[in-house]
Amino acid sequence: MTLFTSTINHHLIFFLLLLYAPPCPAASGSWSVLRRSIGISAMHMQLLPNDRVVMFDRTDFGPSQISLPKGKCRHNSTDCSAHSVEYDVASNSIRPLTLLTDVWCSSGALMPNGRLIQTGGWGEGFRVVRHYKSCDGCDWKEIQNGLVQPRWYATNHILPDGRQIIIGGRQTFDYEFYPKTSAGESSHKLPFLVQTNDPNVENNLYPFVFLIPDGNLFIFANNRAILFDYLKNQVVRTYPSMPGGQPRNYPSTGSAVLLPLQITNGKVYSVEILVCGGAPKGAFTNALNGKFDQALDTCGRIKISDHDPKWFMETMPLARVVADMLLLPNGHVLQINGASAGSAGWELGRNPVLHPVVYHPENPIGSRFKVQSPSTIPRLYHSTAVLLRDGRVLVGGSNPHDKYVFTNVAYPTELSLEAFSPSYLDSSSFTSRPNIISPINKTKIRYGETLAIRFTVSGPVDLNMVSVTMITPSFNTHSFSMNQRLLVLDIGSSTLSVGRSCYTVDVIAPPSKNIAPAGYYLLFVVHKEVPSPGIWVRLQ
Structure with a gap:
């Protein structure tokens, strides 16, 4: 039996969470709850150029707590509730949006024209492409069979030509582009995804992908990384595996950022990647069997612009799995949300990490991590965070269950929306x-x-x-x-x-x-x- 079971009173658990203290004193920053409920759990989140945020979860969670607009219902379904909303930052208001196909564990990116192009999902959503342009009264538009391959747990990135590249997905070891340049355009095999695939756990889903200044893509999956020429379908460079050999991608689920790119005389001379957190090998299987392993407390940093790049390992003050990493406007990196034990997946995370941590890339080693003031709301699996124009970080989501569950569980489905204000807003x-x-x-x-x-x-x-x-x-x-x-x-x-x-x-x-x-x-x-x-x- 685990420490937290469905029979333990939720209020007792909340009290125990508040007693949890980080290994070093909290610094600054502050939290505010914006809305107690937005009607859905924000599994996916995108800020739009009109300062509205589109959020959505999945369409087969069961009824949400907000109805579809204009009395609509999904086809062949008795569920007439919405599973997507648009949040207006200025007015702190929401309005429901209509999604017909399942967007569970999907992906997307904002196109150059400001339109969100969102791809894939589960079941009937495997190959769907969805467009969303924000305006009063606007809603989702869905394109059936817009993708060549099913994309579930894939990663998207905008390319220099304005298209998106869509990489991987569950048992989908290739990539494709959107929009298509021709009706017959196909996908392209990517053996690296086969090589990094653990047949039992996978651990290479939602690969970390970054466009770097030479026009190639840095792709990290499991514990390995390559530099990839997507136009020629060639691996340009293979980087050393991250020391320790621990997996960092779903379901081990760490996070990663491309550190700030300094432009000097029209060039970028230094390119660095930071990969942090995750769960050790076997954590997913162990969690399924009721054993919740301690999350990883290490970050790997690599300067890929070096002639002979090597990983440099650092220790975080707080171990994290299923956490988010965001670039703040001053070049610092925010680590937020997550758990200190277990893995990604339903019911598989334990011990929420309530304290954000700010990483200062330019500080001397040993003084880069600064622990911030804690939230009171656990944000576990399926939580999200985005930077807002005013410098705050919008935080939502957390549903570690396969349906909306609010009672008799350690970590209820979370419908609230809150904002973290970093110390620069003190x-x-x-x-x-x-x-x-x-x-x-x-x-x-x-x-x-x-x-x-x-x-x-x-x-x-x-x-x-x-x-x-x-x-x-x-x-x-x-x-x-x-x-x-x-x-x-x-x-x-x-x-x-x-x-x-x-x-x-x-x-x-x-x-x-x-x-x-x-x-x-x-x-x-x-x-x-x-x-x-x-x-x-x-x-x-």
């Missing part, structure tokens, strides 16, 4: 926080052009500690933010402009589509590691 940072005056929101910019950014700061300013960053709005599900990247722009000059608190900084827009595919980005001015509220820019 009152102590107020006088250092910039505010962008120009350009205005939704400005269009072109590759390589010089952009004058005017901003104010209420307190003393150190122009040597000013930077400008651009972040893609990523598609988050199952502990991985697809298409996530942060660019540190090349600064030309910074000057005192008008009055004592107004400044202008000249930056150069990204030089190429390999470094920054066309599309929508959040642009921030960062001063003393404190970011401004962002503005949307469209790179084209």
